[in-house]
Amino acid sequence: LQSLFQVRPPAWVNKIGYRWAQRQTNVEDKDELLDYAKDEEKHGNHRDYYVFGHTHLALDVPITDNSRMILLGDCFEQWTYAQLDEKGNLEIKNYK
Numbered sequence: 001l002q003s004l005f006q007v008r009p010p011a012w013v014n015k016i017g018y019r020w021a022q023r024q025t026n027v028e029d030k031d032e033l034l035d036y037a038k039d040e041e042k043h044g045n046h047r048d049y050y051v052f053g054h055t056h057l058a059l060d061v062p063i064t065d066n067s068r069m070i071l072l073g074d075c076f077e078q079w080t081y082a083q084l085d086e087k088g089n090l091e092i093k094n095y096k
Contacts, residue, residue, distance in 0.1 A: 015076075030071065034061060037069045049090050051082060058092050 037050040041064050050069045058073030058080040070090060073080030079095040 030055065030057065030059070033071070034063075034069055037063045037067070041067055048088070051090075060092055 033050070033052050033055075037047075040047065040050070046067060048067060050063065050067070051072065052070070053072040054074075055071040056074050057071055058078055059069070059071040061069045061071075063069055068090070070082055070092065072082055073092070075081070080092055081095070082090050083093050084090050
């Protein structure tokens with residue numbers, strides 16, 4: 001596959017890679033991240049935000065009343081990112 005990808009246009013290769021990654025990404029991966037964040041909170045390791053990238057899914061999930069899990073999504077099709085404002089609020093945004 002590497003030899004084949006070397007002779008193809010990068011945009012074509014990126015699209016195939018992205019589709020492959022989407023197939024490999026499933027709900028269980030998100031559940032593991034959510035479980036990790038919940039365990040950290042349960043054991044007194046408080047964080048305002050648990051931020052994870054390379055998930056191909058943009059999510060903002062409450063963990064506790066003052067803690068959230070942020071999944072950044074991707075930069076290939078969704079064009080999502082997180083922005084922290086001057087008050088410390090984190091928000092998922094999209095490039096237009």
